[in-house]
Amino acid sequence: MNDTLKLLHNHSSVRSYTNKSITEEQREVIFKAASQTSSFSLLQAVSIIRITDPNLRKKVMHLSVNQPYIEEATEFWVFCADFNRNHQVAPDVDLEYIEFLLIGSFDAGLMAQNALTAAESMGLGGVFIGGVRANINELSNLLELPKYVIPLVGLCLGFPAGNKPELKPRLPQSMVLLENQYQSLDHEKLAIYDETMLKYYESRPIKAPFTVKKVKGWSDHIQDHLQRSILPEMMDYLNKQGFAKK
Numbered sequence: 382m383n384d385t386l387k388l389l390h391n392h393s394s395v396r397s398y399t400n401k402s403i404t405e406e407q408r409e410v411i412f413k414a415a416s417q418t419s420s421f422s423l424l425q426a427v428s429i430i431r432i433t434d435p436n437l438r439k440k441v442m443h444l445s446v447n448q449p450y451i452e453e454a455t456e457f458w459v460f461c462a463d464f465n466r467n468h469q470v471a472p473d474v475d476l477e478y479i480e481f482l483l484i485g486s487f488d489a490g491l492m493a494q495n496a497l498t499a500a501e502s503m504g505l506g507g508v509f510i511g512g513v514r515a516n517i518n519e520l521s522n523l524l525e526l527p528k529y530v531i532p533l534v535g536l537c538l539g540f541p542a543g544n545k546p547e548l549k550p551r552l553p554q555s556m557v558l559l560e561n562q563y564q565s566l567d568h569e570k571l572a573i574y575d576e577t578m579l580k581y582y583e584s585r586p587i588k589a590p591f592t593v594k595k596v597k598g599w600s601d602h603i604q605d606h607l608q609r610s611i612l613p614e615m616m617d618y619l620n621k622q623g624f625a626k627k
Contacts, residue, residue, distance in 0.1 A: 388502055393546040395506025396450045398539030403455045407503055411538070414499030415492045426485040427492050428463040430524055430532075431456065437523070444520045445512035445535060454537035458496070459513055460489045464529040464623075476529055477626035482619065489533045500538050506545070510535030517618050528623045547585070550577045552599075575599050 382390075415429070432438045435452075441459075442451040451457055462485025464476050497507045513520055513535040520532055556570055575598025619625045 388498065391548065392498075392501065393548050394508040395539070395541045395546065396508050396537070397542040398450070398454050398506070398537075399542045401455070401540045403505065403538065403540075407500075407505075408456065410503070411496050411499045415496040418488070418492045418495045420488050420491075421484045424467060424484060424488070426462060426464050426467055426481075427489045428461045428466070428530065429492070429496075430459040430461065432459065440523055441513070441520065441535070444516040444523065445510055446515050448510060448512055450508065450537050451510060451535065453539070454507070455539035456537070458536045458538070459524065459532050460493045460534050460536065461526065461530050461532050462486050462489050465527050468529050475627075476623055479625045479627065482531075482624040485531075486533060493534055493536055496536060497538075504540065505538055506541040507536055507538040510537065514612065514615075517612070518614070521618075521622070526622075531619065531622050531624065547581075550574070550581055571600065575601075578602070 412429075420426075432441055438452055438457060441457070442448060445451055462482065464481055464485055468474070468476060493509065497509070500507055511534055513532050517532065521530075524532065526532065552574060553570060556567060556574070578599040579597055616625065
């Protein structure tokens, strides 16, 4: 197995960091890896906002469900789907179609993952923050995001403090990699995976308030998290930003 595969196979989110700084050279290497990510038809519909102001970082943390590692991480980047730049180049194109939102979201996700993988290859660690969408109107105002720009995910980066977190078990290949046609959920395999996740959560150290502890398995985690992830105002926000009207 080569070094790239070892890196990818051993990914785990890091939420605790030392105060060691990331160098300018390392930051540029991480950005280069992100910028070379595949882009739909080279639209390059992504912008990254690097939050360096401590007071601004604190405000972003509060709007992102008060996750403390946003403040503690050496670097914090917000990945945004950005068609404002494209709009300025081609102002006559109607960007209200949902396809543009899908393109920007997919490209931003690819760039964010490449950035994290590049960072991990240099001994850094990180964690994605979907909580930046929890108060998306307020965050957009705070970051002064114009029309056709939306924040999708934050990324904390830094040197890990302590031991690397234990790998979190994933769904088995047979449930995810399907051949030729979609296949319905196999409840027997799900029960086995639930038991695996139960053992994982039982042995995982508690880090209040974010560590999931009181679960019976993956199914209960999904039930709980899907309900908490509903953001009723999201469609109005997307429409206000010029997306998903058609």
